Amino acid sequence: METRYNLKSPAVKRLMKEAAELKDPTDHYHAQPLEDNLFEWHFTVRGPPDSDFDGGVYHGRIVLPPEYPMKPPSIILLTANGRFEVGKKICLSISGHHPETWQPSWSIRTALLAIIGFMPTKGEGAIGSLDYTPEERRALAKKSQDFCCEGCGSAMKDVLLPLKSGSDLSQADQEAKELARQISFKYGVQNSSAASFHQPTQPVAKNTSMSPRQRRAQQQSQRRSSTSPDGIQGRQPRDTHTDHGGSAVLIVILTLALAALIFRRIYLANEYIFDFEL
Template identity: 65%
Template sequence: MHLNIKVLITPTSKMGEKYNIKCPGVKRLMKEALELAEATEEYCARPLEDNLFEWHFTVQGPRGTDFEGGIYHGRILLPKEYPMHPPHIILLTPNGRFEINKKICLSISGHHPETWQPSWSIRTALLALIAFMPTPAEGTIGSLEYTPAERKLLAKKSTSWSCPQCGEIAQLLSSTAAKPLTEEEQSVLNQIAFKGEDEQTPKAPEPEPVQEPEAQVLESSESSTSFLDQLTEILVALLVGAIGIFIYRRWKVYDAVADTEL
């Protein structure tokens, strides 16, 4: 395994002298750098020599997909608040799934701090990236929808791609198998999903029913009219009845007075 030692190194006393190792973010990154010091056949990641908060990584394309055989290189930009805030992930190697030199949208990346968990790590981010390379782009930020043939062609070309800082990326991975996923990591990967921005994937508005509301209005209007008509008929009947009773009583009084006079 070849590494450009001028760019990628493991934490040393020199790194400790540059950063405050009591800082939670620095302490966490130093620990992760030690854990990822040995490259595997699936991935490797190292901090830059002069910047603990910028890492370069290399991942193997997932087997059984359009990316099989491909080797992809990128950058991880970590905020000073790491691990409380998520990292940004940028692909540098053309791949047909993610735009290069652009922060990609993952629920484990800086685009979605609301879903980030401090227990997640750089290794988790790399595993998530590998797992979701073959998933549909669905309009997420930094995503591409290349054809399978185009992605396979880019996978072949990627093996000869060279990073200006790290050198030939094919030399960065090793034959060492990555350690098995823990139950927690598997659970995390099952929960991680790409999230598109609303403006990137607007949902088609559902057609508004036109006739139904009108029918409801007409029905309501007809009901109101029918009720008013019935009420009017009742009032008229009551009024006619009252007039009839009044006339009948007046007639009875008149009749009684007439009988008395006679």
């Protein structure tokens, strides 16, 4: 596979490094690229204990962009589970649906732990999420062990190591829960900030230390700077009828003045002619 890719590419170097690190399966997750495509991985995760997915083994695809790790992967579940829709890119703050929350320091292992940690959480209408009943999810968890992937040929009962009891499993489960909590928190903070940005501005409290004259000046300034509903700053609409009436009066006055001037000129001219004849 190495000869097919540009070994100087940051994405290729990163993926080959991660493939080496994830080569050996564990008792709770495993992932490897396809033999003919370094940018498509198949993964298997064990359902988190003490949840509706306990005992389930779930298989899926991770499709990575050429810009990885600067851009996030897309995650697709192939095993029916009742939490994520099968065959559809799921919406997580660590997936391609939310590049704004992705961090290049995250990895495929991070994505696997995030899937485990997010499985018991509520879908809340996210893209690719499902809200099956606990009974349905437990039935699917039991059935998932018989799933076999047609793409990579993996059988779920043979992919992961036997489940261990003790600190190793507890540590992995706690890591997945903590990762899901941190990612959800970061994403929630970002959304709340965006929401607060669109909230209307609250009125400013009155300053009781201002004198009455200062308050009147401030109110007049606010009225002048206020805007109309269409966004045009605050001039009141002029009364067109008043404007038209004033223009008519002005025209009449100017006409009379001009007529008086002409009449005076004619009168003076006639008086001059009369004096000359005498």
